[in-house]
Amino acid sequence: MDWREKLFGKVLVKSGQSGQLENVATMEALVDCVEEGEGAVCGIYFSFANISDESDDFGVRLEEVYNKVHPRLKVVQVVLWAHVGTPEGPVEREAGFHRSLIGKPWFAVPFHDVDTKRRLTQKYSIAVGVPTLVIRGRAVRDALLADPLGERFPWPAPPLQEVLRGVQLQGDGHTKLYEELPPDSVRVFYFAAHWCPPCRAFAPSLCSALAAVRKRRAKYANTQLILVSSDRSEQSYNRTVQSVSSVDALAVPWSAVEARLALPSALGVAGIPALVLTSPTGSVLTVNGRTHLAADPLGLSAVEARLALPLALGVAGIPALVLTSPTGSVLTVNGRTHLAADPLGLSAVEARLALPSALGVAGIPALVLTSPTGSVLLTVNGRMHLAADPLGLVS
Template sequence: MNDKSKWYERIFGKKLIKCDFANNSNDFNTFPTSEIIKNVQITGIYFSFANINSQSDDFLNKLRDLYEKLNLSSGQEKRFEVVQVVMWAHNDNYGDFELSHRDSLLGLPWFAMPFSEINLKTRLSRRYRTKSGIPTLILLDADGSTVSVSAHERLLEDPNGTNFPWRPRPVDEVLKDVVLQPGGLYHQGHPNAIKGDIRYSDLPDGVRGFYFSAHWCPPCKAFTPHLAEVYTVIRKREPNFEIIFISSDRSAESYGAYMESMPWLAVPFQQASVRAELAQLYGIRGIPTLLLLDSNGHVITMDARSEIVEDPGARDFPWKPKVVNKLTERFLTKLNDFPSIVLLVDSEETELQFAESVLIPAANDYYKTNNINISAVPEEPGVSTCDQNDYYLQFLVGTDNESTAILKDLLNLDDVVPLLLAVDIPNGRYALMDYAVEITTDTVSEFVKKLQENELKFKDIGEEIVENAETL
């Protein structure tokens, strides 16, 4: 974890293959990643799927045209480089993977990750939360920070690259000319609301929620009444809190019917381009999604829905990121994305307090040492760099709950507490602190330091266990 190589070497590996031709051995030539990426303004990561796509794909042709156009007159700095990451969709569709990998790349003008970098490709796919079978183009700035997670859609809309690299506009600019529509129950809870048109700039300073949802979506319809209740509770304490509904409904009638039950504001249905831009701005991949912004427009949390489920009384609103979290279902799934320090304890309140007291100092030291802003949400475009994501480490407390039981089963752990462990599912390994060592602030900090220096006695997680973990 103490690897100080450049961000592009950590995510792509040390070597890239050149796709435009094969050598005499029918293999691609390889080049050092540092030589390819170090003087590039914008790097595109193109996730493709060898067993379902062909090189006649319309998007691929548009990407090739844009690549050649942007680099036609490049000087010392190249405007745009593409690194293709070839994956496989539908694992039951077996074939000659290596041959398919080669055939899908041959003749393309850019670079790709080698076939052998399977683990790095998997980690990269998790990092950007790609979906199997859906080609995705991610754009990164020169420092590795995310410019766009929706470049695939933007290229189809703007094939000439007029607005390349499609840097997202701030939310207040996106909504600048939009007259927001009150929900059916809005005026009941806002008796002093301004008369006439309501614009985003008219809202008082405070936390704002963006609710991406649709009437046709069963989980959305189940969550919306619960959200309305919590919204009312929060506004009694925080009257400036507001939610804006971003619809994914398929008709104006469905949108109108859904709006009748809502006590908040909404982007009008006819503002389809605004709704799409907001979804692209925050990389929305599924609904329902509730995200919260602070008064400066920065993301507080992308998963306020889970926060509400775990904290229905909204006691911890607005759910700012914590350095130490309880191991619940949503943090269990994040074990696939980042290494974690997990302290397993009994469920008594005193044990939870003990766990936090020894983990928090170590977590604070770790984040300070690695210059990690715990408040920066990884999904927020332009905020978290590759450096921050690569060194990100979760600190979790596992109590006697279902998520802890799943983790114990995955790693075949003894039912012994307290137990401190480092879980690194992305690299298929884990390590335990010796049972004989007393768990204190100092010993936890030393354990974290050894993790950083790669000095822990790691055990491999079997392939079967890793596959099970990916379904968490």
Template sequence: MASNIKTTPWYRRMLGPDLIQCSTVTEKDIKLIPVDSVLDTCVKVLGLYFTPIVGVDEVNSTALLVDLYKHVNVLSDNNEDDTSGAMNRKQTFEIIQIVFSSNADSVVSITDVEESFKKLIKDLPWFAVPYHDYHRKGRLSRRYRAKSGAPTLVLLEAASGKVITSSGCERLETDPAGERFPWRPRPVLEVLKSGGLITSENTPCPAIPQGTITGLYFSAHWCPPCKAFTPQLVHTYTKVRERGHRFEVIFVSSDRSEESFSQYLATMPWLAIPYEDDVRRRELASLFSVQGIPTLVLLDADGHLITDDGRGEVNEDPDGLSFPWYPKLVNILTERHAAKLHDHPAIILFVEGDDGELEFAESVLLPAAEEYRMQYHLQDDDDFIQFFIGCDCDTSDLLREFIGIDDAVPLLTAIDIPSGRMGVMEDDEEITEDSVKRFVARFLDGSLMTTDIVSNTLNMNIGGISVI
């Protein structure tokens, strides 16, 4: 299960123990290679290449990527300036391909799909996740927001797993020779300061004062959900500023004409990136991997990300009483948070929904969450356990039904949907601050008794995404 988090390399947790070596694929055989031997200390940049099993765009992108792969690694091999020896190796840039299913897979035989998969990856110079490891492919696709039906190239720092860029395919099209590879993005404050801003009257405005929390609002006039959300954001923006907070919003438009842009901007009391500055607008969207609108990203005064789910925060806190919505160690399990259960294990304390029970739940969960974060010095969002309070609501009921536990309260659970495992605190043990800490410790070291999550009888849908 999700134990030994402190010592397990990030890539083994995310990619699994073995990968396919594409160059060795034959009609009758697929050779698996331990992931540790693929990602040794010489690899500096790792590309996760998500592709559909068929598609013209995939073929074109793959051809460009093969050329780049060879070019970058040959340059690394000939790098005489590096005296450390680490770069003097062909594979300093490695790629792992994740081939996802098409809608037609359900009507095509398993043999035909497997043959199509082999044909797709055969003779490629890199590696691939086994096609039938649907759980891992789904987790990677969600984790890195792979596009559906089109290729996506995500570049990571191989040592840490930190994302360099999620727009590798787009960068590859504009820079096929890799002259600026690995296309490290500019810091967001540098992007914002590289051009001007305008007011809702379409006039230039001075720089944003220091110490300001900034919201980047990705939206468009043609988008019905955007037009519904904008008045809500105006309300929150006004309430927050009335209380004296330094808060500014910058509209980053996806409008299709300057007329629509100006018409939409006129309904907003904040600033905007000028419509003609489409390069900067695209750069900001790429920087935060924006794939849908409306999206509200909040940054602190130094340009560090506070949350990329400002829309959800505004919906749940319309008066901005918890502004600027810094992440909490313990959250109520709402539909919005439940979607995160796809990718990370969670400690969930189910209680009744009254104020006293919620206060009790937070009082016993928070010390354990604080100790956990301090102990593991976690910085990457791959390496964390979530802490939730499951109150009496539809989201909790659906989750209980999915994992197969009754409606007893209070009930402390460890739920690891990515690994398909769960554990429950014994009935005769009192739920206290200390017992919760012990429960978490047993979950981490693997000594907690767990059972399989049997999910084949229920199609659970939380956060708009099926968890099976």
């Protein structure tokens, strides 16, 4: 499947001249967009239907820049709803969705495509109530607002090493330059603030997971947590630093304002809490560290997970075939047996439809007797034999 359909599905919508929404095939809408390299860029605009332009004019500023850089920029809008004591129901929300798109020159994910909206929101860690634009995996809200003429479009990320060059990261009683970190250390950038309740709730699980990773794998013993604070006062900043002090975290200093403001753009962060993992050279390994942490709170590596899976799935030997549901519930540990019995992969429904033909049954009720292996057809006239010999007496 093409990357555009993987992101947005097969159909987008757009406001027509009459104000009605029209369906447009995703591949047609984004035909000249490229995932990497030279060509039109696809931007994903996350907006909130119950936040007016007067409260946050990002949508207005985006449209101004869009008109300057189009057709180099194609936009797909994802209309969300900020749940801040809003009593509106589905009808009101769909009306808000339509209002958000009237007169807009770009496309949008359909109102009822909730799965795509949820997946995109989670993929890019979108903060509730903060409209933003994501380009090639990076949030560029701040970069766009700082460049109203679009002169630096598509706002490439500043190199991480440049942002942190010469910055004395602060630890518990010591400081260290970013370039002095061990050359084999994975860097875990934690974006947080004390005023953010989810950040305060997330910090303990983050510290536990990081401690587990360092203990379990010598390869990751030097993994370094680096705090990037969004606090509004130095007092709050110090509290955030304290929340991760148990794992010897380093923090971008309160005084290094330029670096603290540049890092979210450099690493594609749109909201907090956020967890971004990079290699020692600055390559981003994942911007969805929180999602990975939630899925693997013990910090199991691929090797450890491979060792743990047989026990978790009840496997005693190999070869073995275990089927699970999407939620992880075990459907069967006897996949090999089922495969041998059903090599064509017939489902229960398909098997039910195929059996009459396989056993020569033309109508119902019918009673067919076979050998235990199913290979020998004993009789298709079971009803007749039962009527003649109801007690099952052999002659």
